[in-house]
């Protein structure tokens with residue numbers, strides 16, 4: 001299935017927040033594979049987000065789809081952030097975690113079917129992502145305040161699967177249809193008080209500047225709008241060759257657009273952003289073990305097979321995302337390996353690029369049983385995993401607390417729990 005092999009010698013990656021001793025301790029506490037999240041890193045990231053430059057007020061929402069464990073939500077709430085939920089079920093998860101409804105906004109591809117009344121009456125903010133959603137919301141709650149998500153007509157993101165703006169993305173209301181937004185609002189006496197765009201803008205301040213200008217121009221069409229939400233998409237470096245967004249730099253660009261816009265129009269908007277990746281990506285590590293070492297002869301490859309895979313961390317198979325992989329042993333030799341997962345699936349390979357070409361990775365020469373840490377595994381990893389594929393149990397999660405202790409925040413999944421909802425009917 002692979003067309004070519006690109007031989008790139010990247011520098012060896014190193015551990016992120018864990019020490020080697022802590023990784024070993026975690027592995028002996030709960031076994032492998034296990035996820036570990038760092039409380040200190042989460043708190044540090046939250047503080048960086050809250051320091052985002054702004055002109056007329058600011059609020060940050062954590063896009064909880066990146067990592068929705070309720071312990072993580074609590075830490076992020078305690079740090080002072082609000083939340084953006086991608087479905088009514090994520091809203092229910094926040095409420096279950098004890099987060100006040102007023103701190104939660106729902107921005108979903110699917111209109112709530114089950115808990116609509118409950119969540120809106122509790123005070124959750126609604127962000128309509130299509131004309132149909134706005135219409136349905138108006139019918140159910142005429143006279144309410146509401147936000148809408150706009151597709152400003154431009155996208156970003158590194159490939160089609162991560163691009164959430166422009167003609168090829170279904171997210172939000174196309175920017176040419178704002179007249180229809182006004183029509184629906186008038187019909188149901190809805191008050192458009194907030195406007196939202198999320199195109200996954202990345203780390204380039206110029207892109208953020210452009211999106212900010214476009215979104216502010218749209219906001220001006222709705223006299224009751226007081227808050228402009230620019231979404232998330234702040235890229236972070238996982239691999240040492242990548243570059244993280246400088247929030248201060250991007251924020252200064254955004255702030256300047258808000259200020260000069262206000263000077264021209266008199267409209268002073270409050271700013272909201274809603275990062276997911278930025279808050280959580282480098283707060284998590286996945287600890288696994290080398291389960292097997294095989295090779296395919298002189299012209300082939302050396303493979304490391306881990307005791308984890310796409311059922312636990314799916315981004316490499318789905319996007320060709322690269323994560324740092326660190327082998328823990330005392331060897332002073334290195335070797336190039338194709339590193340793969342434990343699922344019976346040729347796509348379960350960690351060392352590929354975004355065109356699905358295998359990229360052997362230089363790591364320490366490894367033996368069966370060595371611990372391996374996959375870094376940058378805090379966002380869209382546990383959250384987006386293909387849980388239970390091959391009937392591997394869901395990977396447990398630990399929190400590394402600020403005093404150095406480990407706390408279990410997702411226990412091991414028992415076989416009973418995995419099988420309990422499946423039923424063999426009476427075939428007689």
Ligand SMILES: *Cc1c(COP(=O)(O)O)cnc(C)c1O
Pocket residue numbers: 063065066084086107198200231232233234274275276277278
């Ligand atoms: C996913 C999502 C985000 C967060 O995106 P990141 O790239 O993780 O920062 C923010 N807003 C909305 C509406 C989203 O769907």
